[in-house]
Amino acid sequence: MxxxxxxxxxxxxxxxxxxxxxxxxxxxxxxxxxxxxxxxxxxxxxxxxxxxxxxxxxxxxxxxxxxxxxxxxxxxxxxxxxxxxxxxxxxxxxxxxxxxxxxxxxxxxxxxxxxxxxxxxxxxxxxxxxxxxxxxxxxxxxxxxxxxxxxVMGTGWHAARAAGVREGSSVVVVGDGAVGLCGVLAAREQGAGRIVAMSRHADRQALARAFGATDVVEERGEAGEQAVLGLTDGVGADAVLECVGTGQAMSTAFAVARPGATVGFVGVPHGVEVPVRQMFGRNVGLAGGVAxxxxxxxxxxxxxxxxxxxxxxxxxxxxxxxxxxxxxxxxxxxxxxxxxxxx
Amino acid sequence: MxxxxxxxxxxxxxxxxxxxxxxxxxxxxxxxxxxxxxxxxxxxxxxxxxxxxxxxxxxxxxxxxxxxxxxxxxxxxxxxxxxxxxxxxxxxxxxxxxxxxxxxxxxxxxxxxxxxxxxxxxxxxxxxxxxxxxxxxxxxxxxxxxxxxxxVMGTGWHAARAAGVREGSSVVVVGDGAVGLCGVLAAREQGAGRIVAMSRHADRQALARAFGATDVVEERGEAGEQAVLGLTDGVGADAVLECVGTGQAMSTAFAVARPGATVGFVGVPHGVEVPVRQMFGRNVGLAGGVAxxxxxxxxxxxxxxxxxxxxxxxxxxxxxxxxxxxxxxxxxxxxxxxxxxxx
CATH class of the missing domain: 3.90.180.10 (Medium-chain alcohol dehydrogenases, catalytic domain)
Known part of the structure; x- marks a missing residue:
């Protein structure tokens, strides 16, 4: 063969x-x-x-x-x-x-x-x-x-499940690879009311929108976090899907999660330090893993x-x-x- | 006054x-x-x-x-x-x-x-x-x-809620202070089927049992983890309450959690490094915080x-x-x- x-x-x-x-x-x-x-x-x-x-x-x-x-x-x-x-x-x-x-x-x-x-x-x-x-x-x-x-679809689905996406949830998806895009689709199918895709590439933004993203944030780092907070009245998102696995992606995921939310992570962690004091003070959970x-x-x-x-x-x-x-x-x-x- | x-x-x-x-x-x-x-x-x-x-x-x-x-x-x-x-x-x-x-x-x-x-x-x-x-x-x-x-009762309750205790769950409570003891009580009231209290002190063990602990593990560190795994057919617990906040307590909590479980943490983290690769590989989540x-x-x-x-x-x-x-x-x-x- x-x-x-x-x-x-x-x-x-x-x-x-x-x-x-x-x-x-x-x-x-x-x-x-x-x-x-x-x-x-x-x-x-x-x-x-x-x-x-x-x-x-x-x-x-x-x-x-x-x-x-x-x-x-x-x-x-x-x-x-x-x-x-x-x-x-x-x-x-x-x-x-x-x-x-x-x-x-x-x-x-x-x-x-x-x-x-x-x-x-x-x-x-x-x-x-x-x-x-x-x-x-x-x-x-x-x-x-x-x-x-x-x-990728099963992995995106896992991210959304782990993040606790519910009917009407506001969701942020960090990462615009195939998994992140499937995370957008999963969030839509699981009933999300608003889906913010963080993506810098026009072709992936288009696919994210086709998959159900209601908003696209192009900025990364602190500017991206501020943009998401601006979209959510300063509150943060009900659920966050981390589909990259880098320290910066994880940091952004926690920054845009509202108190009491969960970051569903499916990006294999590379050089990630989990901000445990921030998690504790804001009651933001971390769940997920290999789907x-x-x-x-x-x-x-x-x-x-x-x-x-x-x-x-x-x-x-x-x-x-x-x-x-x-x-x-x-x-x-x-x-x-x-x-x-x-x- | x-x-x-x-x-x-x-x-x-x-x-x-x-x-x-x-x-x-x-x-x-x-x-x-x-x-x-x-x-x-x-x-x-x-x-x-x-x-x-x-x-x-x-x-x-x-x-x-x-x-x-x-x-x-x-x-x-x-x-x-x-x-x-x-x-x-x-x-x-x-x-x-x-x-x-x-x-x-x-x-x-x-x-x-x-x-x-x-x-x-x-x-x-x-x-x-x-x-x-x-x-x-x-x-x-x-x-x-x-x-x-x-x-303390509200905090123990939060630990059990964050850990996802359900009817029939096997639960491990790490920590035998007032919060840990209330965690035992919360787990019982939330329907846990088996509750393992990790405690080295006779008076606190007695209180844990009065609050609903079905098992007590006296050992700490690896010996304690092995004891808990022995009690759960090598599978680990459905839900783990981390009520201390030290690195060792957190490490034990993750070690005794079964794949797919959640560690509910309410001990203010001091010197805790979250084992994110282990969380990823085993799908063990971390949730909780200030109650x-x-x-x-x-x-x-x-x-x-x-x-x-x-x-x-x-x-x-x-x-x-x-x-x-x-x-x-x-x-x-x-x-x-x-x-x-x-x-």
Whole structure:
């Protein structure tokens, strides 16, 4: 099969590898319909996390089940499935509590920027998509929406849930990457009354508005914080989604949160110091983390299928799988918000 | 009137001062029935916060309204009232949202270890107690319960609320001071199924059990964390109340929280570094802060009056107001959990 392999920082290649196969009786092998490049794939690409040896890469995909191990019950060959970016057993205490990312035997799905991918613990991981199968796969627009659910839409949804977005809430979204944009969409779908997107880029601002942002703040730092406070009568927002992970983004998130609010954070923290005295004095909470996408798929997929949720617009670029190196280059250079790869 | 004045670290005196009086038309003057010494009163006493000049001290009291300014509508002379430790206007955005501690014109009640105390913004601050008045004041046991509501019970309640305690939750309470003990009581009243009190002192363990603790863990640090995990099948607790404010207490709180749980913190943070990467990876949230006791009094007082909530047992020592210096000495030496002062 053709697969994407990272050899070293800035050295991503499309290669021929042995076909993915069932190893454990609980595995499934999925024929990938579409995969994509994640912001977190850029860490090894940029040398921010180590690449000790060449390894397959990619953790977001939608596909058709090609083969299942003998113990798999929940999915069968021919079904169209969405995979979260982590696999999970489905029956440990953490899975049952909806925190599948903490599954005691789970781990990260890997190597799906390829024609085939092995998914461990298929029963606890994959979610079948009603209405489509190998013979009648989803049309392109639905495929894009489904693919977004494998990570960024679920992550944006988690940010909004963690921040406690409610009917009528005023919401600020810090970060205009694919996750932040999906956070805007999640906030809208969860009933937010006002959504302020903090974004400096015209194309992303337009997408944020299409996703439900009622206001856009271009400034960063203190000027951005003042702008948000100005929009909220000096009170601050009911809920804040932190979708970046830098110290400045977190600082802005806390500054624009009203007393009693929660910052829902899904940006992997890099150099973040949590302002605990400020949190204490103003009763601003911090919740979130790595999104348990598996827990949200049963909510998200029906919304996608009935058209209520259309996150696929975050894919502003589509390339054949063979051009994965170009996909990484474009994402790294911020020429694309998010690139879809099609085997 | 007689009043307690702090002159310098370890120099607290009972003195004669001018009677408290109505200054603003929204003020009330309350004749104190009972006041008490707070853990936070020990900061200036221990020199941990500065004492720049002699000043009256005390912020927890129950009393009878003696006089009100001309704009006060919600309380009238003769009523028995509980005062939160902060005053608040009652109608700004933060008060209306139940975060009266962030009231845009509010501040700290002060100087109530005295015969009389001036309470600003009486309408937004004081809560009248049904069934009692100047002619028939509450009996001693009820008085103690009411007094606990002016701070420690409201603060323990806040910790449990912030931690998301629900029917059947497994709860860990870190800290066995008056607030931690009230946290145990709050968790029980909010429906917790199992309550682990972390306490090394036999008398406080006994009180924790009387308040509803089902288990006591004596160890601290890693040994304590392992003990709690042992009690929860290695999963961790559904909700954790951090009622100390030190780095070690916070670290323990996060270590015993299950993935997806929230640490409710009400201990004023001193030297706390929030483990943000651990929070992210395990989806453990942090919420709480200075308790908006005013928001909880309408819930707490009926429970006290019908006997469902009896937090008064945290007062293990009672002294006449004149002996305030001895009260500070006892609290500082940890000879008393909490001292009630009676004018």
């Amino acid at each position: 053709r697969a994407t392999v990272i050899h070293a920082p800035r050295d991503v290649r499309s290669e021929t590898r042995p076909d993915a196969a069932v190893v454990e009786p609980t595995d499934a092998v999925v024929r990938v319909l579409a995969a994509c490049v994640c912001g977190s794939d850029l860490w090894p690409y940029r040398g921010e996390s180590p690449v000790r040896e060449p390894r397959p890469i990619g953790h977001e995909h939608v596909g058709v089940v090609a083969e299942v191990g003998r113990d798999v019950r929940a999915v069968r060959p021919g079904q169209v499935v969405v995979s979260p970016f982590t696999y999970s057993c489905g029956h440990c205490a953490h899975c049952l509590a909806g925190v599948q990312t903490s599954c005691v035997v789970g781990g990260g799905v890997n190597g799906c920027q390829a024609e085939l991918v092995r998914v461990p613990m298929a029963d606890g991981t994959l979610v079948a998509v009603d209405g489509y199968d190998a013979a009648s796969p989803p049309p392109d627009d639905v495929l894009r929406d489904l693919l977004a659910c494998s990570d 348990s996408v598996r827990a949200y798929l049963p909510t998200l997929l029906p919304k996608v299928l009935d058209g209520a949720l259309r996150p696929g617009a975050v894919f502003d670029t589509e390339l054949p799988l063979e051009q994965a190196p170009e996909a990484y280059r474009r994402m790294d250079a911020r020429e694309s918000v998010k690139v879809l790869l099609r085997p | 007689r009043a307690t004045v702090i002159h310098a670290p370890r120099d607290v005196r009972s003195e004669t001062r001018p009677d408290a009086a109505v200054v603003e038309p929204t003020d009330a003057v309350v004749r104190v029935l009972a006041a008490c010494v707070c853990g936070s009163d020990l900061w200036p006493y221990r020199g941990e916060s500065p004492v720049r000049e002699p000043r009256p001290i005390g912020h927890e009291h129950v009393g009878v309204v003696a006089e009100v300014g001309r704009d006060v509508r919600a309380v009238r002379p003769g009523q028995v009232v509980v005062s939160p430790f902060t005053y608040s206007c009652g109608h700004c955005a933060h008060c209306l949202a139940g975060v009266q501690t962030s009231c845009v014109v509010g501040g700290g009640v002060n100087g109530c270890q005295a015969e009389l105390v001036r309470v600003p913004m009486a309408d937004g601050t004081l809560v009248a107690v049904d069934g009692y008045d100047a002619a028939s004041p509450p009996p001693d046991d009820v008085l103690r319960d009411l007094l606990a509501c002016s701070d 908006s006791v005013r928001a909880y009094l309408p819930t707490l007082l009926p429970k006290v009056l019908d006997g469902a909530l009896r937090p008064g047992a945290v007062f293990d020592t009672e002294l006449p107001l004149e002996q305030a210096p001895e009260a500070y000495r006892r609290m500082d030496a940890r000879e008393s959990v909490k001292v009630l002062l009676r004018p």
